[in-house]
Amino acid sequence: MRKTWISVMLILFLVAIVTGCGQTSPYGTPVPIKQLKWGMNEKETMTRxxxxxxxxxxxxNGFMLKERIELYNRPAEVNFLFSEHFLLGITAIFKPADVAFVEQEITKQRGPGEPQYNAKNELIQLSWNDGLLQDNKKWLAVVEKIYRDNGMKATENPMEDGVNVTGKPITSWVLILDKNSPRYGVVSFYGQVAAMLNYPERFFPTGKVEKE
Known part of the structure; x- marks a missing residue:
């Protein structure tokens, strides 16, 4: 009985945490889970x-929660994706019966998504992207410096060798709507660029980038 009560309390606690968006950030759309921020490491994420x-x-490449938690008022299996110990992505798997509702809730938050269709003209995916990195020269300069200081060339020319920094959204959401796909109902949240801008000093071997 005690074990059951503890499990119930844990689920209620997680529901309270995930209601709403993450920490305020000037870079793109916040993480869809309260208290979290793109670029946090594993320990910080678990603590929050x-x-x-x-x-x-x-x-x-990270960890998944053993218990489903609520996102957009629907239960989901949630995976946290890290690269070099930085939170860069979150994947939520919803039940098929909840997909239409989740789509509506994301649309309320982010507006109409960009549709993708298959050869039969069937809707298979919706995506939501924030502004592109190259549209903000100040942010672009920070990201380019991160790559340079890590021994990589950043380029805005896709024909040149190096890391192409054009076409990169600050954050993006992708919802799979292909009912013939095993990934139907999966929402992927990506925040690599936002993570680099939130914590530029963490991506440097030495030194820090000053943020205003």
């Missing part, structure tokens, strides 16, 4: 969620 290793399952 109020969970321990007992509540997660390790994956090859």
């Amino acid at each position: 969620l109020g969970i321990t290793e007992k509540e997660i399952t390790a994956t090859s």
Whole structure:
């Protein structure tokens, strides 16, 4: 009985945490989970969620929660994706019966998504992108410096060798709507550029970039 009560309290606590968006950031759309911010490491993410290793399952590039939590007022299996210990993505898997509702809720928050159709003219995906990195020269300069200081060339010319920094949205959401796909109902949240802008000093071998 005690174990059941503790499990119920944990679920209620996580529901309270995930209601709403993440920490305020000037870079793109916040993480869709309260208290989180693109670029946090694994320990910071778990601390903000109020969970321990007992509540997660390790994956090859991060971890997933053992219990479903509510996103957009619907239960979802949630995976947190890290690269070099930086939170760059979150994947939420919704039940098929909840997909239409989730689509409506995301549209309320972010406006109409960009549709993608298959050869039969069937809607298979919606995506929501913030402004592109190259549209903000100040942010672009920060990201280019991060790549240079890590020994990589950043270029705005897709024909040149190096890391192409054009066409990169600050953050993006992708909802799979292909009912013939095993990924139907998956929402992927990406925030690589926002992570670099939130914590530029973490991407540098030495030194820091001053942020205003």
